[in-house]
Amino acid sequence: MEGRDLETPGGIIKDLAKRVDMEAPNEAFPSMWSFIRNLPSFTLLFLLGITKGMVFSPLTSLIMTMANSTLIAILWPIQTFWTYYCILRSEQLGWGLKLVLCLCVLPVLLLLWPEFAALGSTVGGAIYGFLSPIMATFDAAREDKPDKVFHCMYDGTWDTIKGSFLVIGDFRDVCLHSYFSTMEELLQKGNSDGGYYDIRLLDFLGGSIIGILGSVVDTPVILLIALYKCPFMLFKGWCRLFHDLISRKGPFLETICVPFAGLAILLWPLAVVGALVGSIISGIFLGAYAGVIVYQESSFWLGLCYILASISIYDDYSNDVLDMANGSCFPRPIYRKKDMQSQAKPEESQSVRSCPSLTDLVKTLILELQPLELLDRLFNECKRQGEIVVSNGLITLEDIEHAKSNNDITVISIGLPAYCILQTILRSAKADSAGLLLNDNVTEITTANRPQDVFFDWFLSPLLIIKEQIKAINLSEEEEDYLSRLVLLGDDPIRMKNSNIKLPPESKCKCAELEALARRLRGITRSISKFPTFKRRFGSLVEAVFEDIMKKNDGSRPSRHKMSKSESAIGRFLKQISLKNKTGNDETDEEPKVVIERDVESKLT
Structure with a gap:
Protein backbone atom coordinates (compact mmCIF):
# COMPACT_ATOMS: atom_id res chain seq x y z
CA MET A 1 0.00 0.00 0.00
CA GLY A 190 -2.31 52.56 -39.76
CA ASN A 191 -3.94 49.47 -41.16
CA SER A 192 -4.43 49.12 -44.89
CA ASP A 193 -8.21 48.87 -44.37
CA GLY A 194 -8.27 52.33 -42.83
CA GLY A 195 -8.94 51.14 -39.28
CA TYR A 196 -7.76 53.12 -36.26
CA TYR A 197 -8.00 53.14 -32.49
CA ASP A 198 -10.76 55.26 -31.03
CA ILE A 199 -12.60 55.65 -27.76
CA ARG A 200 -16.25 55.63 -26.76
CA LEU A 201 -16.69 58.88 -24.86
CA LEU A 202 -19.84 57.86 -22.94
CA ASP A 203 -18.28 54.61 -21.76
CA PHE A 204 -15.10 56.50 -20.91
CA LEU A 205 -17.00 58.94 -18.69
CA GLY A 206 -18.87 56.10 -16.98
CA GLY A 207 -15.65 54.15 -16.53
CA SER A 208 -13.94 57.18 -14.96
CA ILE A 209 -16.74 57.53 -12.41
CA ILE A 210 -16.76 53.82 -11.55
CA GLY A 211 -12.95 53.75 -11.40
CA ILE A 212 -12.89 56.50 -8.79
CA LEU A 213 -15.71 54.82 -6.87
CA GLY A 214 -13.87 51.49 -6.96
CA SER A 215 -10.70 52.99 -5.50
CA VAL A 216 -12.70 54.73 -2.75
CA VAL A 217 -14.53 51.52 -1.80
CA ASP A 218 -11.82 48.87 -2.27
CA THR A 219 -8.90 50.64 -0.59
CA PRO A 220 -10.32 50.81 2.98
CA VAL A 221 -11.89 47.33 2.76
CA ILE A 222 -8.65 45.77 1.53
CA LEU A 223 -6.80 47.64 4.28
CA LEU A 224 -9.08 46.05 6.90
CA ILE A 225 -8.56 42.59 5.39
CA ALA A 226 -4.78 43.11 5.35
CA LEU A 227 -4.79 44.28 8.99
CA TYR A 228 -6.76 41.19 9.97
CA LYS A 229 -4.30 38.86 8.21
CA CYS A 230 -1.08 40.60 9.30
CA PRO A 231 -0.73 38.49 12.50
CA PHE A 232 -1.13 35.31 10.43
CA MET A 233 1.57 36.47 8.02
CA LEU A 234 3.87 37.40 10.92
CA PHE A 235 3.68 34.09 12.78
CA LYS A 236 3.49 31.85 9.70
CA GLY A 237 6.56 33.61 8.30
CA TRP A 238 8.47 33.14 11.53
CA CYS A 239 7.50 29.45 11.65
CA ARG A 240 8.70 28.94 8.08
CA LEU A 241 12.00 30.75 8.68
CA PHE A 242 12.70 28.82 11.90
CA HIS A 243 11.87 25.56 10.14
CA ASP A 244 14.31 26.44 7.34
CA LEU A 245 16.94 27.31 9.95
CA ILE A 246 16.66 23.90 11.56
CA SER A 247 16.45 21.87 8.34
CA ARG A 248 19.02 24.04 6.45
CA LYS A 249 16.65 24.88 3.61
CA GLY A 250 15.94 28.02 1.61
CA PRO A 251 18.10 31.01 2.64
CA PHE A 252 19.94 28.88 5.24
CA LEU A 253 21.43 26.49 2.68
CA GLU A 254 24.88 28.17 2.65
CA THR A 255 26.82 28.41 5.90
CA ILE A 256 27.77 32.06 5.39
CA CYS A 257 24.09 32.88 4.84
CA VAL A 258 22.95 31.45 8.17
CA PRO A 259 23.58 34.63 10.20
CA PHE A 260 22.37 36.84 7.38
CA ALA A 261 19.18 34.84 7.01
CA GLY A 262 18.88 34.90 10.79
CA LEU A 263 18.67 38.66 10.44
CA ALA A 264 15.69 38.07 8.15
CA ILE A 265 13.91 36.49 11.13
CA LEU A 266 14.46 39.65 13.14
CA LEU A 267 13.42 41.92 10.27
CA TRP A 268 10.40 39.86 9.24
CA PRO A 269 7.99 42.34 10.91
CA LEU A 270 9.27 44.98 8.48
CA ALA A 271 8.36 42.67 5.60
CA VAL A 272 4.87 42.38 7.06
CA VAL A 273 4.59 46.17 7.23
CA GLY A 274 5.79 46.38 3.62
CA ALA A 275 3.13 43.86 2.59
CA LEU A 276 0.52 45.99 4.35
CA VAL A 277 1.63 49.10 2.47
CA GLY A 278 1.64 47.12 -0.77
CA SER A 279 -1.93 45.99 -0.08
CA ILE A 280 -3.04 49.58 0.32
CA ILE A 281 -1.42 50.58 -2.97
CA SER A 282 -2.82 47.52 -4.76
CA GLY A 283 -6.28 48.37 -3.44
CA ILE A 284 -6.17 51.69 -5.28
CA PHE A 285 -5.35 50.13 -8.64
CA LEU A 286 -7.53 47.07 -8.07
CA GLY A 287 -10.54 49.30 -7.51
CA ALA A 288 -9.65 51.63 -10.37
CA TYR A 289 -9.69 48.67 -12.74
CA ALA A 290 -13.48 48.75 -12.44
CA GLY A 291 -13.38 51.64 -14.91
CA VAL A 292 -11.68 49.34 -17.43
CA ILE A 293 -14.42 46.75 -16.90
CA VAL A 294 -17.11 49.36 -17.56
CA TYR A 295 -15.44 50.43 -20.79
CA GLN A 296 -14.74 46.90 -22.04
CA GLU A 297 -18.19 45.53 -21.24
CA SER A 298 -20.13 48.77 -21.91
CA SER A 299 -22.04 48.17 -18.70
CA PHE A 300 -22.26 50.38 -15.62
CA TRP A 301 -23.73 47.48 -13.62
CA LEU A 302 -20.86 45.10 -14.38
CA GLY A 303 -18.44 47.72 -13.10
CA LEU A 304 -20.28 47.76 -9.78
CA CYS A 305 -20.18 43.96 -9.74
CA TYR A 306 -16.41 44.05 -10.23
CA ILE A 307 -15.95 46.39 -7.26
CA LEU A 308 -17.51 43.75 -5.03
CA ALA A 309 -15.79 40.85 -6.80
CA SER A 310 -12.33 42.46 -6.52
CA ILE A 311 -12.58 42.33 -2.73
CA SER A 312 -13.31 38.61 -2.93
CA ILE A 313 -10.44 38.13 -5.39
CA TYR A 314 -7.98 39.82 -3.02
CA ASP A 315 -9.26 37.84 -0.04
CA ASP A 316 -8.97 34.54 -1.91
CA TYR A 317 -5.49 35.37 -3.23
CA SER A 318 -4.19 36.37 0.22
CA ASN A 319 -5.56 33.11 1.64
CA ASP A 320 -3.58 31.16 -0.94
CA VAL A 321 -0.39 33.09 -0.17
CA LEU A 322 -0.75 32.53 3.59
CA ASP A 323 -1.81 28.85 3.24
CA MET A 324 -5.16 29.61 4.83
CA ALA A 325 -8.54 28.11 3.93
CA ASN A 326 -9.38 28.47 0.25
CA GLY A 327 -12.19 30.71 -0.87
CA SER A 328 -13.53 33.96 0.51
CA CYS A 329 -16.35 35.06 2.77
CA PHE A 330 -17.18 37.87 0.33
CA PRO A 331 -19.48 37.25 -2.64
CA ARG A 332 -17.98 37.21 -6.12
CA PRO A 333 -20.55 38.29 -8.71
CA ILE A 334 -19.85 37.73 -12.39
CA TYR A 335 -18.54 40.86 -14.10
CA ARG A 336 -17.85 39.55 -17.63
CA LYS A 337 -20.54 38.95 -20.24
CA LYS A 338 -18.71 35.92 -21.63
CA ASP A 339 -18.69 34.34 -18.16
CA MET A 340 -22.46 34.81 -17.99
CA GLN A 341 -22.84 33.01 -21.32
CA SER A 342 -20.52 30.17 -20.33
CA GLN A 343 -22.36 29.75 -17.03
CA ALA A 344 -25.62 29.19 -18.90
CA LYS A 345 -24.09 26.29 -20.88
CA PRO A 346 -23.91 22.77 -19.40
CA GLU A 347 -20.66 22.15 -17.63
CA GLU A 348 -20.23 18.47 -18.41
CA SER A 349 -16.58 18.92 -19.24
CA GLN A 350 -15.87 20.29 -15.78
CA SER A 351 -17.18 17.17 -14.01
CA VAL A 352 -14.01 15.26 -14.88
CA ARG A 353 -10.83 17.06 -13.83
CA SER A 354 -7.56 15.69 -15.12
CA CYS A 355 -4.75 15.23 -12.64
CA PRO A 356 -1.58 17.09 -13.59
CA SER A 357 1.23 14.96 -14.90
CA LEU A 358 3.86 14.18 -12.28
CA THR A 359 6.57 14.38 -14.94
CA ASP A 360 5.52 17.90 -15.88
CA LEU A 361 5.45 18.83 -12.20
CA VAL A 362 9.02 17.59 -11.69
CA LYS A 363 10.22 19.40 -14.83
CA THR A 364 8.61 22.62 -13.65
CA LEU A 365 10.23 22.34 -10.23
CA ILE A 366 13.69 21.38 -11.50
CA LEU A 367 14.01 23.72 -14.48
CA GLU A 368 13.37 27.25 -13.27
CA LEU A 369 14.70 29.59 -15.91
CA GLN A 370 15.70 33.06 -14.78
CA PRO A 371 15.06 36.17 -16.89
CA LEU A 372 18.67 37.36 -16.76
CA GLU A 373 19.88 33.92 -17.81
CA LEU A 374 17.69 34.02 -20.90
CA LEU A 375 18.83 37.53 -21.80
CA ASP A 376 22.46 36.50 -21.39
CA ARG A 377 21.88 33.56 -23.70
CA LEU A 378 20.23 35.82 -26.26
CA PHE A 379 23.19 38.20 -26.28
CA ASN A 380 25.70 35.34 -26.42
CA GLU A 381 23.81 33.93 -29.38
CA CYS A 382 23.84 37.38 -31.01
CA LYS A 383 27.60 37.49 -30.61
CA ARG A 384 28.06 34.05 -32.15
CA GLN A 385 25.66 34.68 -35.02
CA GLY A 386 27.15 38.15 -35.56
CA GLU A 387 30.57 36.68 -36.26
CA ILE A 388 28.98 34.17 -38.66
CA VAL A 389 27.02 36.73 -40.69
CA VAL A 390 30.08 39.00 -40.86
CA SER A 391 32.17 36.14 -42.20
CA ASN A 392 29.42 35.47 -44.76
CA GLY A 393 29.44 39.11 -45.83
CA LEU A 394 25.84 39.85 -44.87
CA ILE A 395 27.03 42.39 -42.29
CA THR A 396 30.11 44.50 -42.89
CA LEU A 397 32.59 45.97 -40.46
CA GLU A 398 31.29 49.40 -41.48
CA ASP A 399 27.87 48.40 -40.13
CA ILE A 400 29.39 47.41 -36.81
CA GLU A 401 31.42 50.62 -36.58
CA HIS A 402 28.33 52.69 -37.36
CA ALA A 403 26.46 50.82 -34.62
CA LYS A 404 29.34 51.53 -32.21
CA SER A 405 28.95 55.24 -33.02
CA ASN A 406 25.26 55.12 -31.98
CA ASN A 407 24.06 55.50 -35.55
CA ASP A 408 20.65 54.04 -36.31
CA ILE A 409 21.69 50.93 -38.25
CA THR A 410 18.66 48.66 -38.00
CA VAL A 411 20.53 45.79 -39.65
CA ILE A 412 22.57 45.56 -36.44
CA SER A 413 20.22 46.84 -33.73
CA ILE A 414 17.06 45.06 -34.96
CA GLY A 415 18.05 42.63 -37.70
CA LEU A 416 20.74 40.73 -35.79
CA PRO A 417 18.66 39.99 -32.64
CA ALA A 418 15.66 39.10 -34.82
CA TYR A 419 17.92 36.80 -36.86
CA CYS A 420 19.05 35.01 -33.69
CA ILE A 421 15.47 34.60 -32.47
CA LEU A 422 14.52 33.21 -35.89
CA GLN A 423 17.31 30.60 -35.68
CA THR A 424 15.92 29.55 -32.29
CA ILE A 425 12.43 29.26 -33.76
CA LEU A 426 13.66 27.23 -36.74
CA ARG A 427 15.66 24.93 -34.45
CA SER A 428 12.59 24.41 -32.24
CA ALA A 429 10.33 23.73 -35.22
CA LYS A 430 12.71 21.11 -36.65
CA ALA A 431 13.00 19.39 -33.26
CA ASP A 432 9.19 19.42 -32.89
CA SER A 433 9.62 21.13 -29.53
CA ALA A 434 6.63 22.22 -27.49
CA GLY A 435 8.39 25.49 -26.68
CA LEU A 436 11.57 27.26 -27.76
CA LEU A 437 14.73 25.15 -27.83
CA LEU A 438 17.85 27.14 -26.92
CA ASN A 439 21.20 26.81 -28.65
CA ASP A 440 22.44 24.09 -26.27
CA ASN A 441 19.73 21.80 -27.75
CA VAL A 442 18.77 20.82 -24.19
CA THR A 443 17.13 23.77 -22.47
CA GLU A 444 13.56 24.34 -23.58
CA ILE A 445 11.40 27.37 -22.75
CA THR A 446 7.74 26.47 -22.41
CA THR A 447 4.69 28.11 -20.91
CA ALA A 448 5.26 25.98 -17.79
CA ASN A 449 8.88 26.82 -16.95
CA ARG A 450 9.18 30.33 -18.38
CA PRO A 451 10.11 33.15 -15.98
CA GLN A 452 7.03 34.60 -14.32
CA ASP A 453 7.54 38.10 -15.69
CA VAL A 454 5.14 40.26 -17.69
CA PHE A 455 7.97 40.75 -20.19
CA PHE A 456 7.85 37.08 -21.16
CA ASP A 457 4.04 37.09 -21.18
CA TRP A 458 4.13 39.71 -23.92
CA PHE A 459 6.68 38.07 -26.19
CA LEU A 460 6.77 34.32 -25.59
CA SER A 461 3.26 33.57 -26.87
CA PRO A 462 3.74 35.47 -30.18
CA LEU A 463 7.03 33.65 -30.76
CA LEU A 464 5.36 30.30 -30.13
CA ILE A 465 2.64 31.24 -32.62
CA ILE A 466 5.28 32.13 -35.22
CA LYS A 467 6.96 28.77 -34.58
CA GLU A 468 3.69 26.92 -35.23
CA GLN A 469 3.12 28.94 -38.40
CA ILE A 470 6.60 28.03 -39.67
CA LYS A 471 5.94 24.36 -38.91
CA ALA A 472 2.67 24.55 -40.85
CA ILE A 473 4.33 26.20 -43.86
CA ASN A 474 7.00 23.43 -44.01
CA LEU A 475 9.85 25.54 -45.36
CA SER A 476 12.61 24.21 -47.56
CA GLU A 477 16.27 25.13 -46.99
CA GLU A 478 16.13 27.81 -49.70
CA GLU A 479 13.00 29.30 -48.15
CA GLU A 480 14.59 29.27 -44.67
CA ASP A 481 17.61 31.10 -46.09
CA TYR A 482 15.35 33.61 -47.80
CA LEU A 483 13.38 34.20 -44.58
CA SER A 484 16.63 34.66 -42.63
CA ARG A 485 17.80 37.30 -45.12
CA LEU A 486 14.42 39.04 -44.91
CA VAL A 487 14.65 39.20 -41.12
CA LEU A 488 18.25 40.44 -41.17
CA LEU A 489 18.05 42.91 -44.07
CA GLY A 490 14.34 43.68 -44.14
CA ASP A 491 14.72 47.42 -43.55
CA ASP A 492 17.33 47.78 -46.31
CA PRO A 493 15.77 46.78 -49.66
CA ILE A 494 18.93 47.76 -51.58
CA ARG A 495 21.16 45.33 -49.67
CA MET A 496 18.44 42.71 -49.71
CA LYS A 497 18.32 42.95 -53.50
CA ASN A 498 22.12 42.91 -53.89
CA SER A 499 22.74 40.04 -51.45
CA ASN A 500 23.91 36.75 -52.91
CA ILE A 501 20.72 34.82 -52.39
CA LYS A 502 18.75 32.39 -54.45
CA LEU A 503 15.54 33.48 -56.06
CA PRO A 504 12.62 33.89 -53.69
CA PRO A 505 9.92 31.23 -53.69
CA GLU A 506 8.01 30.97 -56.92
CA SER A 507 4.66 31.00 -55.16
CA LYS A 508 3.61 34.59 -54.51
CA CYS A 509 1.45 33.42 -51.63
CA LYS A 510 4.43 31.70 -49.95
CA CYS A 511 6.58 34.79 -50.53
CA ALA A 512 3.93 37.01 -48.93
CA GLU A 513 3.73 34.67 -45.93
CA LEU A 514 7.50 34.83 -45.42
CA GLU A 515 7.52 38.62 -45.68
CA ALA A 516 4.70 38.85 -43.13
CA LEU A 517 6.58 36.56 -40.72
CA ALA A 518 9.75 38.63 -41.14
CA ARG A 519 7.90 41.90 -40.47
CA ARG A 520 6.24 40.47 -37.39
CA LEU A 521 9.47 39.06 -35.99
CA ARG A 522 11.29 42.35 -36.55
CA GLY A 523 8.41 44.17 -34.88
CA ILE A 524 8.67 41.95 -31.81
CA THR A 525 12.43 42.52 -31.68
CA ARG A 526 11.93 46.27 -32.04
CA SER A 527 9.60 46.21 -29.04
CA ILE A 528 12.13 44.20 -27.02
CA SER A 529 14.86 46.74 -27.86
CA LYS A 530 12.91 49.51 -26.11
CA PHE A 531 13.26 47.94 -22.68
CA PRO A 532 15.88 49.26 -20.22
CA THR A 533 19.42 47.80 -20.28
CA PHE A 534 18.92 46.36 -23.79
CA LYS A 535 20.66 49.21 -25.61
CA ARG A 536 23.60 49.27 -23.17
CA ARG A 537 24.09 45.52 -23.23
CA PHE A 538 23.71 45.34 -26.99
CA GLY A 539 26.29 48.11 -27.36
CA SER A 540 28.73 46.06 -25.29
CA LEU A 541 27.98 43.06 -27.49
CA VAL A 542 28.68 45.02 -30.69
CA GLU A 543 31.98 46.20 -29.21
CA ALA A 544 32.93 42.61 -28.33
CA VAL A 545 32.04 41.33 -31.81
CA PHE A 546 34.09 44.08 -33.43
CA GLU A 547 37.12 43.37 -31.23
CA ASP A 548 36.95 39.62 -31.90
CA ILE A 549 36.76 40.17 -35.65
CA MET A 550 39.66 42.63 -35.56
CA LYS A 551 41.76 40.08 -33.64
CA LYS A 552 41.00 37.42 -36.23
CA ASN A 553 41.96 39.85 -39.00
CA ASP A 554 45.24 40.75 -37.21
CA GLY A 555 44.01 44.25 -36.49
CA SER A 556 43.50 45.20 -40.15
CA ARG A 557 40.89 47.91 -40.35
CA PRO A 558 39.01 48.62 -43.57
CA SER A 559 39.33 52.02 -45.14
CA ARG A 560 36.28 54.15 -44.45
CA HIS A 561 35.19 57.71 -44.14
CA LYS A 562 35.14 59.41 -40.80
CA MET A 563 31.81 58.79 -39.11
CA SER A 564 29.58 61.37 -37.53
CA LYS A 565 27.89 60.78 -34.18
CA SER A 566 25.11 63.22 -34.83
CA GLU A 567 22.58 60.52 -35.70
CA SER A 568 21.05 60.53 -32.24
CA ALA A 569 17.42 60.33 -31.28
CA ILE A 570 17.12 64.12 -31.16
CA GLY A 571 18.75 64.30 -34.59
CA ARG A 572 16.15 61.93 -35.96
CA PHE A 573 13.47 64.00 -34.26
CA LEU A 574 14.62 67.20 -35.99
CA LYS A 575 15.04 65.41 -39.31
CA GLN A 576 11.51 64.06 -39.17
CA ILE A 577 10.10 67.54 -38.60
CA SER A 578 12.00 68.92 -41.58
CA LEU A 579 10.89 65.94 -43.65
CA LYS A 580 7.26 66.60 -42.80
CA ASN A 581 7.63 70.25 -43.71
CA LYS A 582 9.19 69.38 -47.07
CA THR A 583 6.74 66.74 -48.14
CA GLY A 584 3.61 68.61 -47.03
CA ASN A 585 0.12 67.26 -46.81
CA ASP A 586 -0.68 67.25 -50.54
CA GLU A 587 2.21 65.03 -51.65
CA THR A 588 1.84 61.34 -52.27
CA ASP A 589 2.83 58.66 -49.82
CA GLU A 590 5.62 57.39 -52.05
CA GLU A 591 7.79 60.50 -51.93
CA PRO A 592 8.81 60.31 -48.24
CA LYS A 593 9.80 56.68 -48.73
CA VAL A 594 12.10 57.68 -51.59
CA VAL A 595 13.71 60.35 -49.43
CA ILE A 596 14.24 57.89 -46.59
CA GLU A 597 15.71 55.24 -48.91
CA ARG A 598 18.13 57.76 -50.40
CA ASP A 599 19.14 58.83 -46.90
CA VAL A 600 19.76 55.22 -45.90
CA GLU A 601 21.74 54.62 -49.08
CA SER A 602 23.91 57.66 -48.37
CA LYS A 603 24.63 56.35 -44.86
CA LEU A 604 25.71 52.96 -46.16
CA THR A 605 28.05 54.48 -48.73
Missing part, protein backbone atom coordinates in the same frame (compact mmCIF):
# COMPACT_ATOMS: atom_id res chain seq x y z
CA GLU A 2 2.85 2.37 0.72
CA GLY A 3 4.36 1.88 -2.73
CA ARG A 4 1.00 2.47 -4.35
CA ASP A 5 0.44 5.57 -2.21
CA LEU A 6 3.76 7.03 -3.35
CA GLU A 7 2.58 7.00 -6.95
CA THR A 8 0.21 9.90 -6.24
CA PRO A 9 1.36 13.52 -5.76
CA GLY A 10 -0.17 13.50 -2.27
CA GLY A 11 1.87 10.46 -1.30
CA ILE A 12 5.08 12.06 -2.55
CA ILE A 13 4.39 15.22 -0.54
CA LYS A 14 3.73 13.17 2.61
CA ASP A 15 6.95 11.21 2.08
CA LEU A 16 8.95 14.41 1.66
CA ALA A 17 7.39 15.84 4.81
CA LYS A 18 8.39 12.73 6.78
CA ARG A 19 11.96 12.95 5.49
CA VAL A 20 12.23 16.60 6.50
CA ASP A 21 10.93 15.79 9.98
CA MET A 22 13.42 12.92 10.29
CA GLU A 23 16.39 14.92 9.03
CA ALA A 24 15.67 18.11 10.92
CA PRO A 25 16.72 16.90 14.43
CA ASN A 26 19.96 15.42 13.07
CA GLU A 27 20.99 18.77 11.57
CA ALA A 28 19.62 21.05 14.28
CA PHE A 29 22.74 21.10 16.48
CA PRO A 30 25.24 21.64 13.62
CA SER A 31 23.06 24.44 12.31
CA MET A 32 22.84 26.15 15.68
CA TRP A 33 26.60 25.72 16.20
CA SER A 34 27.22 27.20 12.73
CA PHE A 35 24.93 30.09 13.63
CA ILE A 36 26.80 30.82 16.88
CA ARG A 37 30.24 30.39 15.29
CA ASN A 38 29.52 32.78 12.42
CA LEU A 39 27.69 35.35 14.52
CA PRO A 40 30.77 37.51 15.39
CA SER A 41 32.03 37.61 11.80
CA PHE A 42 28.53 38.28 10.56
CA THR A 43 28.10 41.17 12.99
CA LEU A 44 31.43 42.69 11.95
CA LEU A 45 30.64 42.36 8.23
CA PHE A 46 27.14 43.72 8.75
CA LEU A 47 28.41 46.78 10.63
CA LEU A 48 31.08 47.34 7.97
CA GLY A 49 28.49 47.07 5.21
CA ILE A 50 26.12 49.47 7.00
CA THR A 51 28.96 51.96 7.45
CA LYS A 52 29.81 51.86 3.75
CA GLY A 53 26.12 52.04 2.90
CA MET A 54 25.62 55.14 5.03
CA VAL A 55 28.56 56.79 3.28
CA PHE A 56 27.62 55.94 -0.30
CA SER A 57 23.84 56.11 -0.03
CA PRO A 58 23.67 59.94 -0.03
CA LEU A 59 26.35 60.10 -2.73
CA THR A 60 24.60 57.76 -5.17
CA SER A 61 21.28 59.41 -4.44
CA LEU A 62 22.76 62.83 -5.22
CA ILE A 63 24.44 61.61 -8.41
CA MET A 64 21.34 59.90 -9.78
CA THR A 65 19.02 62.74 -8.80
CA MET A 66 21.17 65.45 -10.37
CA ALA A 67 21.88 63.50 -13.56
CA ASN A 68 18.34 62.29 -14.16
CA SER A 69 16.77 65.62 -13.21
CA THR A 70 19.09 67.47 -15.59
CA LEU A 71 18.23 65.05 -18.39
CA ILE A 72 14.51 65.44 -17.71
CA ALA A 73 14.75 69.23 -17.60
CA ILE A 74 16.51 69.30 -20.98
CA LEU A 75 14.19 66.82 -22.69
CA TRP A 76 10.88 67.84 -21.12
CA PRO A 77 10.05 70.68 -23.57
CA ILE A 78 11.10 68.56 -26.54
CA GLN A 79 9.15 65.52 -25.37
CA THR A 80 6.08 67.61 -24.57
CA PHE A 81 5.98 69.12 -28.05
CA TRP A 82 6.87 65.87 -29.80
CA THR A 83 4.26 63.85 -27.88
CA TYR A 84 1.44 66.23 -28.80
CA TYR A 85 2.73 66.42 -32.36
CA CYS A 86 2.85 62.64 -32.84
CA ILE A 87 -0.56 62.06 -31.30
CA LEU A 88 -2.23 64.76 -33.38
CA ARG A 89 -0.55 63.63 -36.61
CA SER A 90 -1.00 59.91 -36.01
CA GLU A 91 -3.34 58.08 -38.38
CA GLN A 92 -3.64 55.16 -35.96
CA LEU A 93 -5.72 57.15 -33.44
CA GLY A 94 -9.24 58.48 -33.84
CA TRP A 95 -10.20 62.04 -32.98
CA GLY A 96 -12.13 60.99 -29.89
CA LEU A 97 -9.08 59.24 -28.46
CA LYS A 98 -6.85 62.16 -29.46
CA LEU A 99 -9.17 64.56 -27.64
CA VAL A 100 -9.12 62.52 -24.43
CA LEU A 101 -5.35 62.03 -24.54
CA CYS A 102 -4.49 65.66 -25.28
CA LEU A 103 -6.95 67.24 -22.82
CA CYS A 104 -7.15 64.75 -19.95
CA VAL A 105 -4.27 62.28 -19.92
CA LEU A 106 -1.18 64.01 -21.31
CA PRO A 107 -1.34 67.17 -19.14
CA VAL A 108 -1.42 65.07 -15.98
CA LEU A 109 1.35 62.72 -17.10
CA LEU A 110 3.62 65.47 -18.40
CA LEU A 111 3.22 67.56 -15.25
CA LEU A 112 3.78 64.65 -12.85
CA TRP A 113 6.60 63.02 -14.85
CA PRO A 114 9.47 65.31 -13.69
CA GLU A 115 8.44 65.19 -10.03
CA PHE A 116 7.98 61.42 -9.88
CA ALA A 117 11.16 60.78 -11.86
CA ALA A 118 13.19 62.99 -9.52
CA LEU A 119 11.61 61.39 -6.45
CA GLY A 120 12.22 57.91 -7.82
CA SER A 121 15.84 58.76 -8.59
CA THR A 122 16.37 60.09 -5.06
CA VAL A 123 14.75 57.17 -3.26
CA GLY A 124 16.08 54.54 -5.67
CA GLY A 125 19.60 55.95 -5.51
CA ALA A 126 19.52 55.99 -1.72
CA ILE A 127 18.30 52.40 -1.48
CA TYR A 128 20.78 51.19 -4.09
CA GLY A 129 23.67 53.04 -2.46
CA PHE A 130 22.80 51.54 0.92
CA LEU A 131 22.14 47.92 -0.03
CA SER A 132 24.83 47.46 -2.69
CA PRO A 133 27.81 47.89 -0.29
CA ILE A 134 26.20 45.54 2.23
CA MET A 135 25.70 42.78 -0.33
CA ALA A 136 29.17 43.31 -1.78
CA THR A 137 30.73 43.08 1.69
CA PHE A 138 29.13 39.71 2.41
CA ASP A 139 29.95 38.48 -1.08
CA ALA A 140 33.62 39.33 -0.50
CA ALA A 141 33.68 37.06 2.57
CA ARG A 142 33.07 33.91 0.55
CA GLU A 143 35.62 31.12 0.88
CA ASP A 144 36.75 31.25 -2.76
CA LYS A 145 37.67 34.95 -2.62
CA PRO A 146 41.39 35.77 -2.18
CA ASP A 147 42.55 38.65 0.03
CA LYS A 148 39.27 38.82 1.92
CA VAL A 149 40.23 41.73 4.17
CA PHE A 150 40.96 44.03 1.23
CA HIS A 151 37.84 43.01 -0.68
CA CYS A 152 35.63 43.39 2.39
CA MET A 153 36.86 46.97 2.71
CA TYR A 154 36.92 47.86 -1.00
CA ASP A 155 34.06 45.94 -2.61
CA GLY A 156 30.87 47.93 -2.86
CA THR A 157 32.57 51.33 -2.93
CA TRP A 158 33.68 52.23 -6.45
CA ASP A 159 31.45 49.50 -7.90
CA THR A 160 28.44 51.22 -6.37
CA ILE A 161 29.39 54.53 -7.99
CA LYS A 162 29.87 52.83 -11.36
CA GLY A 163 26.56 51.05 -10.95
CA SER A 164 24.79 54.36 -10.39
CA PHE A 165 26.21 55.65 -13.68
CA LEU A 166 24.97 52.48 -15.41
CA VAL A 167 21.49 53.22 -14.08
CA ILE A 168 21.78 56.78 -15.38
CA GLY A 169 22.82 55.46 -18.79
CA ASP A 170 19.85 53.09 -18.89
CA PHE A 171 17.53 55.93 -17.92
CA ARG A 172 18.99 58.04 -20.72
CA ASP A 173 18.40 55.23 -23.22
CA VAL A 174 14.76 55.02 -22.13
CA CYS A 175 14.26 58.77 -22.46
CA LEU A 176 15.94 58.94 -25.86
CA HIS A 177 15.94 55.62 -27.68
CA SER A 178 12.79 53.98 -26.29
CA TYR A 179 10.68 57.14 -26.26
CA PHE A 180 11.52 58.35 -29.75
CA SER A 181 11.23 54.83 -31.19
CA THR A 182 7.72 54.58 -29.76
CA MET A 183 6.77 57.96 -31.17
CA GLU A 184 8.17 57.02 -34.58
CA GLU A 185 5.96 53.93 -34.63
CA LEU A 186 2.99 56.12 -33.75
CA LEU A 187 3.63 58.23 -36.85
CA GLN A 188 3.59 55.21 -39.12
CA LYS A 189 0.54 54.57 -41.23
